[in-house]
Amino acid sequence: MPKEYRTIEEVAGPLMLVRGVQHVTYDELGEIELANGEKRRCKVLEIDGGNALVQLFEASAGINLESSKVRFLGRSMELGVSEDMLSRIFDGLGRPIDDGPEILPQKRMNINGLPMNPAARNYPQEFIQTGISAIDGLNTLVRGQKLPIFSASGLPHANLAAQIARQAKVRGTSEPFAVVFAAMGITFEEANFFMESFRETGAIDRSVMFINLANDPAVERIATPRMALTAAEYLAFEKDMHVLVILTDITNYADALREISAARKEVPGRRGYPGYMYTDLASLYERAGRQKGKSGSITLIPILTMPEDDKTHPIPDLTGYITEGQIILSRELYRKNVLPPIDVLPSLSRLKDKGIGEGKTRADHADVMNQLFAAYARGKDAKELMVILGEAALTDMDKLYAAFADEFERQYVSQGYYANRDIEETMELGWKLLRLLPRSELKRIKDKYLDQYYEES
Numbered sequence: 001m002p003k004e005y006r007t008i009e010e011v012a013g014p015l016m017l018v019r020g021v022q023h024v025t026y027d028e029l030g031e032i033e034l035a036n037g038e039k040r041r042c043k044v045l046e047i048d049g050g051n052a053l054v055q056l057f058e059a060s061a062g063i064n065l066e067s068s069k070v071r072f073l074g075r076s077m078e079l080g081v082s083e084d085m086l087s088r089i090f091d092g093l094g095r096p097i098d099d100g101p102e103i104l105p106q107k108r109m110n111i112n113g114l115p116m117n118p119a120a121r122n123y124p125q126e127f128i129q130t131g132i133s134a135i136d137g138l139n140t141l142v143r144g145q146k147l148p149i150f151s152a153s154g155l156p157h158a159n160l161a162a163q164i165a166r167q168a169k170v171r172g173t174s175e176p177f178a179v180v181f182a183a184m185g186i187t188f189e190e191a192n193f194f195m196e197s198f199r200e201t202g203a204i205d206r207s208v209m210f211i212n213l214a215n216d217p218a219v220e221r222i223a224t225p226r227m228a229l230t231a232a233e234y235l236a237f238e239k240d241m242h243v244l245v246i247l248t249d250i251t252n253y254a255d256a257l258r259e260i261s262a263a264r265k266e267v268p269g270r271r272g273y274p275g276y277m278y279t280d281l282a283s284l285y286e287r288a289g290r291q292k293g294k295s296g297s298i299t300l301i302p303i304l305t306m307p308e309d310d311k312t313h314p315i316p317d318l319t320g321y322i323t324e325g326q327i328i329l330s331r332e333l334y335r336k337n338v339l340p341p342i343d344v345l346p347s348l349s350r351l352k353d354k355g356i357g358e359g360k361t362r363a364d365h366a367d368v369m370n371q372l373f374a375a376y377a378r379g380k381d382a383k384e385l386m387v388i389l390g391e392a393a394l395t396d397m398d399k400l401y402a403a404f405a406d407e408f409e410r411q412y413v414s415q416g417y418y419a420n421r422d423i424e425e426t427m428e429l430g431w432k433l434l435r436l437l438p439r440s441e442l443k444r445i446k447d448k449y450l451d452q453y454y455e456e457s
Contacts, residue, residue: 003072007019008065014218024047028076029043029073033071035067035068040058045264057219078109080094084104085208090227124324126170127423128242128355134412136361136421137365137430142355143170143290145324145349146302148301148302148303148304148316148323155334159417166201166420176239176240178207179207180244182225183209184212184250218259222257232245236297242296246302249304271314277318278321327342367445372430379402379404382398385398435454
Protein backbone atom coordinates (compact mmCIF):
# COMPACT_ATOMS: atom_id res chain seq x y z
CA MET A 1 0.00 0.00 0.00
CA PRO A 2 1.55 3.37 -1.02
CA LYS A 3 2.41 5.70 1.81
CA GLU A 4 0.01 8.61 2.37
CA TYR A 5 1.16 12.19 2.95
CA ARG A 6 -0.87 14.92 4.63
CA THR A 7 1.85 17.50 4.06
CA ILE A 8 0.39 19.59 1.22
CA GLU A 9 2.06 22.94 1.71
CA GLU A 10 0.63 25.02 -1.11
CA VAL A 11 -1.64 24.87 -4.16
CA ALA A 12 -1.01 27.44 -6.93
CA GLY A 13 -3.16 26.97 -10.02
CA PRO A 14 -2.37 23.55 -11.51
CA LEU A 15 0.67 23.03 -9.22
CA MET A 16 0.86 21.65 -5.69
CA LEU A 17 3.81 21.39 -3.27
CA VAL A 18 4.05 18.34 -0.98
CA ARG A 19 6.73 18.34 1.76
CA GLY A 20 8.54 15.49 3.51
CA VAL A 21 8.19 12.83 0.81
CA GLN A 22 10.46 9.80 0.54
CA HIS A 23 11.48 7.61 -2.43
CA VAL A 24 9.34 9.61 -4.86
CA THR A 25 10.70 9.99 -8.40
CA TYR A 26 10.31 12.41 -11.29
CA ASP A 27 7.27 11.72 -13.54
CA GLU A 28 5.68 9.43 -10.92
CA LEU A 29 1.89 9.35 -10.77
CA GLY A 30 0.06 10.39 -7.62
CA GLU A 31 -3.48 10.38 -6.27
CA ILE A 32 -5.03 13.12 -4.14
CA GLU A 33 -7.90 12.11 -1.88
CA LEU A 34 -10.16 14.96 -0.77
CA ALA A 35 -12.01 15.06 2.56
CA ASN A 36 -15.23 13.90 0.82
CA GLY A 37 -13.49 10.82 -0.62
CA GLU A 38 -13.18 12.25 -4.16
CA LYS A 39 -9.92 11.27 -5.90
CA ARG A 40 -7.90 13.34 -8.35
CA ARG A 41 -4.74 12.47 -10.21
CA CYS A 42 -1.42 14.26 -10.38
CA LYS A 43 2.11 13.80 -11.69
CA VAL A 44 5.47 14.67 -10.14
CA LEU A 45 7.15 17.51 -12.04
CA GLU A 46 10.13 18.15 -9.80
CA ILE A 47 11.86 16.68 -6.73
CA ASP A 48 13.99 18.84 -4.45
CA GLY A 49 15.20 16.85 -1.43
CA GLY A 50 12.02 15.88 0.41
CA ASN A 51 9.80 18.32 -1.51
CA ALA A 52 7.72 17.21 -4.47
CA LEU A 53 6.19 19.67 -6.94
CA VAL A 54 3.23 17.97 -8.59
CA GLN A 55 1.01 18.92 -11.52
CA LEU A 56 -2.73 18.32 -11.19
CA PHE A 57 -4.67 16.66 -14.00
CA GLU A 58 -7.97 18.09 -12.82
CA ALA A 59 -8.99 21.39 -11.21
CA SER A 60 -7.47 22.39 -7.87
CA ALA A 61 -10.80 23.71 -6.51
CA GLY A 62 -11.86 21.99 -3.30
CA ILE A 63 -8.42 20.78 -2.20
CA ASN A 64 -8.16 21.52 1.53
CA LEU A 65 -4.54 21.66 2.65
CA GLU A 66 -5.26 20.11 6.06
CA SER A 67 -7.75 17.36 5.26
CA SER A 68 -6.56 16.24 1.80
CA LYS A 69 -3.98 13.48 1.48
CA VAL A 70 -1.61 12.41 -1.31
CA ARG A 71 -0.27 8.97 -2.17
CA PHE A 72 2.34 8.30 -4.83
CA LEU A 73 1.78 5.19 -6.96
CA GLY A 74 5.39 4.21 -7.70
CA ARG A 75 4.98 4.19 -11.49
CA SER A 76 4.90 6.60 -14.44
CA MET A 77 1.83 7.10 -16.54
CA GLU A 78 0.94 3.91 -18.41
CA LEU A 79 -1.46 2.91 -21.15
CA GLY A 80 -3.23 -0.45 -21.10
CA VAL A 81 -2.85 -1.77 -24.66
CA SER A 82 -4.67 -4.46 -26.59
CA GLU A 83 -5.80 -5.10 -30.19
CA ASP A 84 -9.30 -4.24 -28.94
CA MET A 85 -8.20 -0.56 -29.08
CA LEU A 86 -8.84 -0.58 -32.84
CA SER A 87 -12.15 1.12 -33.71
CA ARG A 88 -12.25 2.84 -30.30
CA ILE A 89 -12.15 6.52 -29.24
CA PHE A 90 -10.33 7.64 -26.07
CA ASP A 91 -9.73 10.91 -24.27
CA GLY A 92 -6.24 12.40 -23.94
CA LEU A 93 -5.43 10.11 -20.99
CA GLY A 94 -6.52 6.87 -22.64
CA ARG A 95 -10.02 6.57 -21.09
CA PRO A 96 -12.80 5.41 -23.49
CA ILE A 97 -15.24 8.18 -24.50
CA ASP A 98 -17.26 6.27 -27.10
CA ASP A 99 -19.71 4.62 -24.65
CA GLY A 100 -17.91 1.31 -25.20
CA PRO A 101 -16.56 -0.96 -22.47
CA GLU A 102 -13.20 -0.48 -20.74
CA ILE A 103 -10.24 -2.07 -22.56
CA LEU A 104 -8.98 -5.29 -20.99
CA PRO A 105 -5.24 -4.73 -21.50
CA GLN A 106 -2.89 -7.45 -22.68
CA LYS A 107 -0.11 -5.41 -21.09
CA ARG A 108 0.59 -1.96 -19.68
CA MET A 109 3.21 0.22 -21.38
CA ASN A 110 4.99 3.35 -20.12
CA ILE A 111 3.75 6.21 -22.32
CA ASN A 112 7.22 7.78 -22.56
CA GLY A 113 8.37 4.84 -24.67
CA LEU A 114 11.97 4.32 -25.69
CA PRO A 115 13.44 6.25 -28.63
CA MET A 116 14.70 3.82 -31.23
CA ASN A 117 18.42 3.07 -31.32
CA PRO A 118 19.69 4.42 -34.68
CA ALA A 119 21.63 1.18 -35.24
CA ALA A 120 18.39 -0.82 -34.87
CA ARG A 121 16.56 1.19 -37.53
CA ASN A 122 15.71 0.01 -41.01
CA TYR A 123 15.83 2.60 -43.80
CA PRO A 124 12.35 3.85 -44.84
CA GLN A 125 11.72 2.75 -48.42
CA GLU A 126 8.20 1.44 -49.17
CA PHE A 127 5.72 3.78 -50.81
CA ILE A 128 2.56 4.72 -48.87
CA GLN A 129 -0.31 5.75 -51.12
CA THR A 130 -2.40 8.58 -49.64
CA GLY A 131 -4.62 8.97 -52.72
CA ILE A 132 -3.59 12.66 -52.92
CA SER A 133 -1.69 13.50 -56.14
CA ALA A 134 0.31 16.43 -54.72
CA ILE A 135 1.74 14.08 -52.07
CA ASP A 136 1.96 10.74 -53.93
CA GLY A 137 3.26 12.18 -57.20
CA LEU A 138 5.54 14.96 -56.00
CA ASN A 139 6.28 14.65 -52.25
CA THR A 140 5.95 10.94 -51.74
CA LEU A 141 5.36 9.55 -48.26
CA VAL A 142 7.50 6.52 -47.37
CA ARG A 143 6.82 3.89 -44.71
CA GLY A 144 8.68 4.77 -41.52
CA GLN A 145 9.05 8.47 -42.45
CA LYS A 146 8.24 11.57 -40.37
CA LEU A 147 6.54 14.04 -42.73
CA PRO A 148 4.86 17.06 -41.09
CA ILE A 149 2.12 19.25 -42.59
CA PHE A 150 2.68 22.97 -42.04
CA SER A 151 -0.64 24.77 -42.06
CA ALA A 152 -1.93 28.13 -40.82
CA SER A 153 -5.02 29.24 -38.96
CA GLY A 154 -8.12 29.05 -41.12
CA LEU A 155 -6.64 26.57 -43.62
CA PRO A 156 -8.33 23.15 -43.98
CA HIS A 157 -5.67 20.95 -42.38
CA ALA A 158 -8.39 19.03 -40.50
CA ASN A 159 -9.97 17.96 -43.81
CA LEU A 160 -6.57 16.92 -45.18
CA ALA A 161 -5.76 14.95 -42.00
CA ALA A 162 -9.09 13.12 -42.18
CA GLN A 163 -8.56 12.41 -45.90
CA ILE A 164 -5.10 10.91 -45.34
CA ALA A 165 -6.40 8.83 -42.42
CA ARG A 166 -9.26 7.48 -44.56
CA GLN A 167 -7.28 6.77 -47.74
CA ALA A 168 -3.71 5.85 -46.77
CA LYS A 169 -2.52 2.32 -47.50
CA VAL A 170 0.65 0.35 -48.21
CA ARG A 171 0.42 -1.08 -51.71
CA GLY A 172 1.38 -4.58 -52.67
CA THR A 173 1.20 -6.12 -49.21
CA SER A 174 -1.43 -7.99 -47.28
CA GLU A 175 0.02 -6.95 -43.93
CA PRO A 176 -2.53 -5.13 -41.73
CA PHE A 177 -2.59 -1.33 -41.77
CA ALA A 178 -3.82 0.83 -38.87
CA VAL A 179 -4.20 4.54 -38.20
CA VAL A 180 -3.58 6.10 -34.78
CA PHE A 181 -5.07 9.57 -34.67
CA ALA A 182 -4.41 12.03 -31.83
CA ALA A 183 -5.99 15.48 -31.64
CA MET A 184 -4.71 17.99 -29.08
CA GLY A 185 -6.45 21.14 -27.91
CA ILE A 186 -9.18 21.03 -30.57
CA THR A 187 -12.74 22.34 -30.23
CA PHE A 188 -15.76 20.12 -29.72
CA GLU A 189 -16.86 20.87 -33.33
CA GLU A 190 -13.51 19.70 -34.71
CA ALA A 191 -13.60 16.57 -32.53
CA ASN A 192 -17.08 15.83 -33.80
CA PHE A 193 -15.95 16.34 -37.42
CA PHE A 194 -13.13 13.80 -37.02
CA MET A 195 -15.28 11.22 -35.24
CA GLU A 196 -18.14 11.47 -37.75
CA SER A 197 -15.75 11.44 -40.73
CA PHE A 198 -14.07 8.26 -39.47
CA ARG A 199 -17.41 6.57 -38.71
CA GLU A 200 -19.09 7.48 -42.01
CA THR A 201 -16.32 6.05 -44.18
CA GLY A 202 -15.63 2.97 -42.06
CA ALA A 203 -12.06 4.19 -41.39
CA ILE A 204 -12.82 3.88 -37.67
CA ASP A 205 -12.59 0.07 -37.97
CA ARG A 206 -8.81 0.24 -38.41
CA SER A 207 -8.25 3.35 -36.26
CA VAL A 208 -7.46 4.26 -32.67
CA MET A 209 -8.48 7.84 -31.78
CA PHE A 210 -7.29 9.99 -28.88
CA ILE A 211 -9.18 13.28 -28.48
CA ASN A 212 -8.01 16.06 -26.16
CA LEU A 213 -10.33 19.08 -26.17
CA ALA A 214 -9.33 22.73 -25.80
CA ASN A 215 -10.92 22.93 -22.32
CA ASP A 216 -9.03 19.88 -21.01
CA PRO A 217 -6.03 20.53 -18.72
CA ALA A 218 -2.70 21.47 -20.32
CA VAL A 219 -0.91 18.54 -18.68
CA GLU A 220 -3.32 16.14 -20.39
CA ARG A 221 -2.31 17.69 -23.72
CA ILE A 222 1.30 16.77 -22.94
CA ALA A 223 0.26 13.14 -22.40
CA THR A 224 -2.01 12.77 -25.48
CA PRO A 225 0.62 12.31 -28.25
CA ARG A 226 2.58 9.96 -25.97
CA MET A 227 -0.55 7.85 -25.45
CA ALA A 228 -1.03 7.70 -29.23
CA LEU A 229 2.58 6.74 -29.94
CA THR A 230 2.50 4.07 -27.22
CA ALA A 231 -0.59 2.51 -28.87
CA ALA A 232 1.23 2.74 -32.23
CA GLU A 233 4.39 1.06 -30.86
CA TYR A 234 2.31 -1.82 -29.53
CA LEU A 235 0.44 -2.33 -32.83
CA ALA A 236 3.59 -1.92 -34.96
CA PHE A 237 6.28 -3.76 -33.06
CA GLU A 238 4.24 -6.38 -31.20
CA LYS A 239 1.37 -6.99 -33.64
CA ASP A 240 3.38 -6.43 -36.88
CA MET A 241 1.07 -3.77 -38.32
CA HIS A 242 1.92 -0.80 -40.56
CA VAL A 243 0.79 2.14 -38.43
CA LEU A 244 0.23 5.70 -39.64
CA VAL A 245 0.19 8.18 -36.73
CA ILE A 246 -1.43 11.58 -37.31
CA LEU A 247 -0.88 14.20 -34.56
CA THR A 248 -2.83 17.46 -34.79
CA ASP A 249 -2.15 20.20 -33.69
CA ILE A 250 1.48 20.26 -32.51
CA THR A 251 1.17 24.04 -31.95
CA ASN A 252 -1.43 23.42 -29.22
CA TYR A 253 0.93 20.84 -27.70
CA ALA A 254 3.86 23.30 -27.68
CA ASP A 255 1.65 26.01 -26.15
CA ALA A 256 0.73 23.58 -23.34
CA LEU A 257 4.46 22.92 -22.85
CA ARG A 258 5.03 26.68 -22.57
CA GLU A 259 2.14 27.04 -20.10
CA ILE A 260 3.53 24.37 -17.78
CA SER A 261 7.05 25.76 -18.13
CA ALA A 262 5.78 29.23 -17.13
CA ALA A 263 3.91 27.76 -14.14
CA ARG A 264 7.19 26.19 -12.99
CA LYS A 265 8.89 29.61 -13.38
CA GLU A 266 11.50 28.21 -15.79
CA VAL A 267 13.69 30.59 -17.79
CA PRO A 268 11.95 31.01 -21.17
CA GLY A 269 13.66 30.52 -24.53
CA ARG A 270 12.59 31.79 -27.99
CA ARG A 271 9.12 33.40 -27.94
CA GLY A 272 8.58 32.20 -24.37
CA TYR A 273 8.82 28.48 -25.24
CA PRO A 274 11.03 26.39 -22.94
CA GLY A 275 14.63 25.84 -24.01
CA TYR A 276 14.09 22.06 -24.03
CA MET A 277 11.26 22.20 -26.61
CA TYR A 278 13.56 20.80 -29.33
CA THR A 279 14.42 17.79 -27.13
CA ASP A 280 10.78 17.33 -26.17
CA LEU A 281 9.55 17.35 -29.78
CA ALA A 282 12.37 14.99 -30.77
CA SER A 283 11.28 12.56 -28.00
CA LEU A 284 7.93 12.35 -29.85
CA TYR A 285 9.02 12.38 -33.49
CA GLU A 286 11.89 9.93 -33.05
CA ARG A 287 9.49 7.19 -31.93
CA ALA A 288 8.53 6.74 -35.58
CA GLY A 289 10.41 4.43 -37.90
CA ARG A 290 11.12 0.81 -38.75
CA GLN A 291 13.03 -1.66 -36.59
CA LYS A 292 15.36 -4.37 -37.85
CA GLY A 293 13.83 -7.80 -37.41
CA LYS A 294 10.28 -6.41 -37.11
CA SER A 295 7.86 -6.26 -40.02
CA GLY A 296 5.72 -3.49 -38.50
CA SER A 297 6.47 0.22 -38.81
CA ILE A 298 5.36 3.64 -37.58
CA THR A 299 4.96 6.46 -40.10
CA LEU A 300 4.29 9.87 -38.55
CA ILE A 301 2.43 12.90 -39.89
CA PRO A 302 2.46 15.73 -37.33
CA ILE A 303 0.25 18.68 -38.30
CA LEU A 304 0.98 22.16 -37.01
CA THR A 305 -0.49 25.60 -37.60
CA MET A 306 2.25 28.19 -38.09
CA PRO A 307 1.50 31.24 -35.94
CA GLU A 308 1.13 34.28 -38.27
CA ASP A 309 1.99 31.98 -41.23
CA ASP A 310 5.63 32.23 -40.12
CA LYS A 311 7.87 29.32 -41.19
CA THR A 312 10.64 30.65 -38.92
CA HIS A 313 8.49 30.42 -35.78
CA PRO A 314 10.16 28.05 -33.25
CA ILE A 315 7.55 25.27 -33.64
CA PRO A 316 7.79 24.73 -37.45
CA ASP A 317 11.49 25.63 -37.34
CA LEU A 318 12.40 22.93 -34.80
CA THR A 319 9.99 20.43 -36.36
CA GLY A 320 11.72 20.93 -39.73
CA TYR A 321 15.10 20.06 -38.17
CA ILE A 322 13.87 16.77 -36.70
CA THR A 323 11.62 15.47 -39.51
CA GLU A 324 12.25 14.45 -43.13
CA GLY A 325 10.64 17.28 -45.06
CA GLN A 326 7.33 19.11 -44.89
CA ILE A 327 4.04 19.53 -46.76
CA ILE A 328 3.11 23.23 -46.81
CA LEU A 329 -0.46 24.50 -47.22
CA SER A 330 -0.89 27.81 -49.05
CA ARG A 331 -3.36 30.57 -48.24
CA GLU A 332 -3.09 31.86 -51.83
CA LEU A 333 -4.16 28.48 -53.29
CA TYR A 334 -6.96 28.22 -50.73
CA ARG A 335 -8.29 31.60 -51.91
CA LYS A 336 -8.27 30.20 -55.48
CA ASN A 337 -10.39 27.28 -54.20
CA VAL A 338 -7.62 24.74 -54.83
CA LEU A 339 -8.43 21.92 -52.39
CA PRO A 340 -6.34 20.59 -50.71
CA PRO A 341 -4.23 23.80 -51.01
CA ILE A 342 -0.83 22.05 -51.05
CA ASP A 343 1.97 24.36 -52.22
CA VAL A 344 4.16 21.80 -53.99
CA LEU A 345 7.24 23.99 -54.66
CA PRO A 346 8.31 24.74 -51.04
CA SER A 347 7.03 21.35 -49.89
CA LEU A 348 9.61 18.59 -49.66
CA SER A 349 9.79 14.90 -48.84
CA ARG A 350 13.47 14.13 -48.28
CA LEU A 351 12.89 10.39 -48.70
CA LYS A 352 10.69 10.51 -51.80
CA ASP A 353 13.37 9.08 -54.08
CA LYS A 354 13.55 5.99 -51.81
CA GLY A 355 9.85 5.15 -52.25
CA ILE A 356 9.36 5.59 -56.00
CA GLY A 357 10.46 3.84 -59.17
CA GLU A 358 10.05 0.41 -60.68
CA GLY A 359 8.52 -2.16 -58.33
CA LYS A 360 7.35 0.59 -55.95
CA THR A 361 5.34 3.04 -58.05
CA ARG A 362 6.30 3.24 -61.73
CA ALA A 363 9.61 3.41 -63.58
CA ASP A 364 8.88 6.86 -65.06
CA HIS A 365 7.85 8.39 -61.71
CA ALA A 366 11.10 10.27 -60.91
CA ASP A 367 11.38 11.80 -64.41
CA VAL A 368 7.74 12.91 -64.51
CA MET A 369 8.03 14.37 -61.00
CA ASN A 370 11.12 16.42 -61.90
CA GLN A 371 9.54 17.65 -65.13
CA LEU A 372 6.30 18.68 -63.40
CA PHE A 373 8.26 20.62 -60.76
CA ALA A 374 10.35 22.38 -63.43
CA ALA A 375 7.38 23.23 -65.66
CA TYR A 376 5.24 24.49 -62.76
CA ALA A 377 8.10 26.65 -61.43
CA ARG A 378 8.63 28.21 -64.88
CA GLY A 379 4.87 28.72 -65.26
CA LYS A 380 4.71 30.54 -61.92
CA ASP A 381 7.62 32.78 -62.98
CA ALA A 382 5.83 33.55 -66.25
CA LYS A 383 2.67 34.51 -64.39
CA GLU A 384 4.61 36.87 -62.10
CA LEU A 385 6.21 38.44 -65.16
CA MET A 386 2.75 38.85 -66.69
CA VAL A 387 1.58 40.79 -63.63
CA ILE A 388 4.53 43.21 -63.87
CA LEU A 389 4.98 43.63 -67.64
CA GLY A 390 1.61 42.56 -69.04
CA GLU A 391 0.79 39.57 -71.21
CA ALA A 392 2.15 41.21 -74.38
CA ALA A 393 5.70 41.06 -72.99
CA LEU A 394 5.60 37.25 -72.76
CA THR A 395 6.87 34.89 -75.45
CA ASP A 396 4.50 32.27 -76.82
CA MET A 397 6.39 29.62 -74.83
CA ASP A 398 6.03 31.64 -71.62
CA LYS A 399 2.27 31.90 -72.23
CA LEU A 400 2.16 28.12 -72.68
CA TYR A 401 3.95 27.61 -69.36
CA ALA A 402 1.60 30.08 -67.62
CA ALA A 403 -1.38 28.11 -68.95
CA PHE A 404 0.31 24.90 -67.78
CA ALA A 405 0.67 26.31 -64.22
CA ASP A 406 -3.06 27.14 -64.11
CA GLU A 407 -4.07 23.70 -65.37
CA PHE A 408 -1.61 22.01 -62.99
CA GLU A 409 -3.23 23.71 -59.99
CA ARG A 410 -6.77 23.10 -61.26
CA GLN A 411 -6.41 19.44 -62.26
CA TYR A 412 -3.43 17.95 -60.42
CA VAL A 413 -3.28 19.71 -57.04
CA SER A 414 -6.98 20.40 -56.63
CA GLN A 415 -8.91 17.16 -56.25
CA GLY A 416 -11.23 17.77 -53.28
CA TYR A 417 -11.29 15.79 -50.05
CA TYR A 418 -13.11 12.71 -51.29
CA ALA A 419 -11.20 11.84 -54.47
CA ASN A 420 -8.93 8.87 -53.84
CA ARG A 421 -6.49 8.64 -56.76
CA ASP A 422 -4.26 5.61 -57.04
CA ILE A 423 -0.68 6.17 -58.22
CA GLU A 424 -1.46 5.09 -61.81
CA GLU A 425 -4.18 7.74 -62.04
CA THR A 426 -1.80 10.38 -60.62
CA MET A 427 0.92 9.40 -63.13
CA GLU A 428 -1.50 9.51 -66.09
CA LEU A 429 -2.72 12.93 -64.98
CA GLY A 430 0.91 14.11 -64.90
CA TRP A 431 1.44 12.93 -68.47
CA LYS A 432 -1.84 14.51 -69.61
CA LEU A 433 -0.61 17.89 -68.32
CA LEU A 434 2.89 17.48 -69.82
CA ARG A 435 1.28 16.94 -73.23
CA LEU A 436 0.26 20.63 -73.07
CA LEU A 437 3.96 21.37 -73.68
CA PRO A 438 5.92 20.49 -76.84
CA ARG A 439 8.02 17.32 -76.58
CA SER A 440 11.21 19.34 -77.10
CA GLU A 441 10.58 21.13 -73.77
CA LEU A 442 10.48 17.89 -71.75
CA LYS A 443 14.23 17.74 -71.20
CA ARG A 444 14.06 15.97 -67.84
CA ILE A 445 12.36 12.83 -69.15
CA LYS A 446 14.26 9.99 -70.82
CA ASP A 447 13.40 9.35 -74.46
CA LYS A 448 12.22 5.80 -73.75
CA TYR A 449 9.47 7.14 -71.42
CA LEU A 450 8.55 9.90 -73.88
CA ASP A 451 8.23 7.27 -76.61
CA GLN A 452 6.05 5.15 -74.36
CA TYR A 453 3.75 7.76 -72.78
CA TYR A 454 3.94 11.15 -74.52
CA GLU A 455 2.10 10.27 -77.72
CA GLU A 456 -0.75 8.48 -75.93
CA SER A 457 -3.93 10.51 -75.98
